[in-house]
Amino acid sequence: MKTIYITRRETFNAAHKLFRADWSDEKNNEVFGKCANKNWHGHNFEIFVTVKGVPNEETGFVINLKDLSHILKEYVVEALDHKNLNLDVPFLKDIMASTENITIKVWEIIEEPIRKVGGELVKIKMVETENNFVEYFGGKEPY
Amino acid sequence: MKTIYITRRETFNAAHKLFRADWSDEKNNEVFGKCANKNWHGHNFEIFVTVKGVPNEETGFVINLKDLSHILKEYVVEALDHKNLNLDVPFLKDIMASTENITIKVWEIIEEPIRKVGGELVKIKMVETENNFVEYFGGKEPY
Amino acid sequence: MKTIYITRRETFNAAHKLFRADWSDEKNNEVFGKCANKNWHGHNFEIFVTVKGVPNEETGFVINLKDLSHILKEYVVEALDHKNLNLDVPFLKDIMASTENITIKVWEIIEEPIRKVGGELVKIKMVETENNFVEYFGGKEPY
Amino acid sequence: MKTIYITRRETFNAAHKLFRADWSDEKNNEVFGKCANKNWHGHNFEIFVTVKGVPNEETGFVINLKDLSHILKEYVVEALDHKNLNLDVPFLKDIMASTENITIKVWEIIEEPIRKVGGELVKIKMVETENNFVEYFGGKEPY
């Protein structure tokens, strides 16, 4: 069986901060550094979403990228683009807006819609800056 | 054993379309969208080919990249660069020219030549645009 | 007067060939090389369109990028994306589909719509591959 | 005289919004679209600063890039990185935080420090996203 992996990229620009109200300013600065700036900062995020499967015999597709792109536009870009990740996004409420946590939450939001169009979500890569990104395999540990 | 993975990139520019002659124009447009344009469209493809192994004690090489590059130039770039992927490439005849299918066929073409120079092909990544790419592990499912 | 330059990028994927029917195949190959392949090849084009002006006092904008993007979507992306540049584009009919000629024609098409929303087009950069691009200043020669 | 241009890149991540308190929400949305989101959004900004001059005979340098980098770290990165461009930056107070206006203000801030180390500032390029950037030549219009 010729299982293959296909990835779609989308982008969104958002504000956030890393700050705990139950900590002193000193502790926030010590742990989160500049990311604790009370008035927020922001990033151009890139999200790469990977689906695996066997290519359909008629179309040659693992998944129709139009379907995958529509899901990402609706559940990710609409929800996160030009937003404040701490304040404006219902599914991120009450969590630390670290790239790790954002990525895990996005997985929970898009896994089922992708399954409904016949795709199996296997990886999300979230790029915060040219110097750091996270990768999530739904909790699996390929390495 | 210190197994390590080495990757070589090559590029090629090609035309293709996604279109089934046994479907109506309506169905082609519904499924393939703009990719069904009868007069073709095209891309700057990037291919990343990964070989794994233990570095040779004398050279420090898993594989001599000159050998890998020569194989890719002969079997991939010569065959696909400035070509029409639906019409000009014998090993792609009679398949849907989706990135998934092209990648699987390229694997079949280069696996043996790479083995002959002592390399074990383990991954091909094929980038079609900045927004989509496929990855193939010879059918294996690392995640 | 604080004149400043603002640039918007769009992308399109298209097929083309460089071929003269009034030349022999030998001459076509000699001059155009692989680009003369009769069955076409293609590229992921990037177009960067630059407008200059003084920022508006109320908005801080030289031009509203939404307006510029709409013009580029309508006149460039709709016209060229997933198209054959030799066959499918009325404003490119009967010219050699070199990147130079395409860029000059795009200038003629978008200059007036940009002027209508208050912008002064001063540069188009068209990227064909990572190794070559052209820049056009409407015929002016800044250097 | 062999005048040559040298450019240094720095990056900063910041939040901002485009919003006029003296306008209705409707007008803000109509003009600024998603950029008017009250709770801010943000970007990974890249700034490219260009100095021109004749290479020094002993060093081969137009300007010592260590000096240029120190100036940019002190006046730009320290001031703007992980900041809110509307609230946290004294030299951006009371202006619309458009990329155009930010760039013009940065010019005013760094021109004199660069002159003091012997450099002539001739261009700032400020990249907001992969799809838009501005270029400022101190008000000059090379094209």
Next chain:
Amino acid sequence: MKTIYITRRETFNAAHKLFRADWSDEKNNEVFGKCANKNWHGHNFEIFVTVKGVPNEETGFVINLKDLSHILKEYVVEALDHKNLNLDVPFLKDIMASTENITIKVWEIIEEPIRKVGGELVKIKMVETENNFVEYFGGKEPY
């Protein structure tokens, strides 16, 4: 358990050559080609270091990137940046300075310091040029 992977990029610019003193010049040229140039050549290397773990409940972090960055600055950038990889780096003495061998040695150097701050090193990607890179999983073979 929501294991997730986080990656930090650092860069360094270094000289090296691939050359065996116990081989003839002919054999060195045959095997290593231009890389055997006696007077060295060099690269802008990029290193991507990946740590896996479960996000901390209070911080949302797998590892504090400041800690990871400090380790990479101390053990990698300080050691390798603007150095000759064959001559200047104690932990690379007496090995072929291939990208494979450099990467394996860097793993051995940074694995323990990363563990001390609570991180589990699982991958190093070392990019030598835009056309080649290696990936090392500590000897594991995920695919």
Next chain:
Amino acid sequence: MKTIYITRRETFNAAHKLFRADWSDEKNNEVFGKCANKNWHGHNFEIFVTVKGVPNEETGFVINLKDLSHILKEYVVEALDHKNLNLDVPFLKDIMASTENITIKVWEIIEEPIRKVGGELVKIKMVETENNFVEYFGGKEPY
């Protein structure tokens, strides 16, 4: 007259150092910093060479990129790739190997060969790292 600018990119990987034998080590370190490392360091250089002209009526070309690429391969890549810029390159002997000086010397080397194939060299951009590059217009000052 529709003058247009076309640019070709080539790459080369080389070692160099910035060091004056007539200066003390202290002064070398003070002025050149890490770049003074006696055992060299290196970079992946990118060179972008721009030619201007009016597109030929028959070909649509300002210059045949095959001709331009051949010149760059012969005079730049052959001369500089996998070389030591201080020791191995006759036309760089006895100059400080700063990016500024290298770029000016490359201009002197390629201007005439480009003219012989009918092209007018107007700009060289030389990228040393992602954070710095120089641009040379043959001494002209467009801004």
